[in-house]
Amino acid sequence: MSINESIYEIASKPLISIDINEYVSNAVKFMYERGLRRLAVKQNDQITGIFNISSLLKILLEGTDPSNLTLSMVELESPIYVGGTTPIKDAVDLMNKKEVTSILVGKANDVQGILTTHDIISVLSSTNIKKGVYGILDKDYPSVDIGKSKVIDVMREMVDKNKSGIFIFDGNEYVGIITIRDIIKIYSDLGSEGLNSNLNDIPINEGAYGSIGLSISELASIMYNKGSDVIAVFCSYDLCGGIDDLILTRNFNKIIEGID
Numbered sequence: 001m002s003i004n005e006s007i008y009e010i011a012s013k014p015l016i017s018i019d020i021n022e023y024v025s026n027a028v029k030f031m032y033e034r035g036l037r038r039l040a041v042k043q044n045d046q047i048t049g050i051f052n053i054s055s056l057l058k059i060l061l062e063g064t065d066p067s068n069l070t071l072s073m074v075e076l077e078s079p080i081y082v083g084g085t086t087p088i089k090d091a092v093d094l095m096n097k098k099e100v101t102s103i104l105v106g107k108a109n110d111v112q113g114i115l116t117t118h119d120i121i122s123v124l125s126s127t128n129i130k131k132g133v134y135g136i137l138d139k140d141y142p143s144v145d146i147g148k149s150k151v152i153d154v155m156r157e158m159v160d161k162n163k164s165g166i167f168i169f170d171g172n173e174y175v176g177i178i179t180i181r182d183i184i185k186i187y188s189d190l191g192s193e194g195l196n197s198n199l200n201d202i203p204i205n206e207g208a209y210g211s212i213g214l215s216i217s218e219l220a221s222i223m224y225n226k227g228s229d230v231i232a233v234f235c236s237y238d239l240c241g242g243i244d245d246l247i248l249t250r251n252f253n254k255i256i257e258g259i260d
Contacts, residue, residue, distance in 0.1 A: 102114050133219055177206070
């Protein structure tokens with residue numbers, strides 16, 4: 001895949017949507033069953049916004065029951081459209097400028113697909129970019145201690161730090177990652193009660209990980225193959241930072257600079 005391809009070639013298709021009068025709890029279940037982080041919200045066959053899991057986290061942290069809210073009552077990302085022939089670079093530029101995590105491909109009356117931050121992982125994984133990761137590495141990627149934290153503490157860190165995941169430690173020992181997708185699973189399986197679970201009481205996936213010596217494309221490939229939006233980057237045996245889909249999207253132009 002070339003970074004000069006049009007957005008239509010890499011966008012997720014077809015667009016999956018849900019009615020604006022649907023309950024948030026049902027939308028989350030729908031997303032979990034399909035492995036999605038966001039849904040287009042429709043009203044009278046028109047896209048009115050994008051519901052993403054970040055909005056769900058904010059709702060849950062406020063103590064509101066999602067089963068009492070319809071999508072018409074919650075914060076949605078504004079729908080932004082670009083033509084199918086728009087270059088990837090220009091589409092990502094617009095996403096960053098508008099501070100959104102997705103962009104719709106087509107027109108309001110003819111939506112052909114959606115480009116998301118997860119699609120950026122796919123693009124970078126299939127592009128032979130030799131650049132190292134050090135220039136975009138978040139050396140202070142947030143973490144919590146497994147023995148001192150609950151699921152809700154992880155959620156709060158995700159929202160406060162605007163991250164797609166949180167690293168989990170047991171003292172000084174790296175355990176794994178809880179991603180925003182894991183939060184969907186916990187909520188779908190256990191409901192609101194699951195959010196007060198101690199981290200010691202739930203399975204923690206080791207997640208995606210790689211070496212600081214790997215290129216950005218190689219690390220993105222690990223993320224893509226693992227189905228993860230977050231990767232832990234190690235310097236020898238020590239964790240030296242993290243990268244997620246949001247970091248890759250914000251730094252996309254820097255990453256592809258000088259590449260044809």
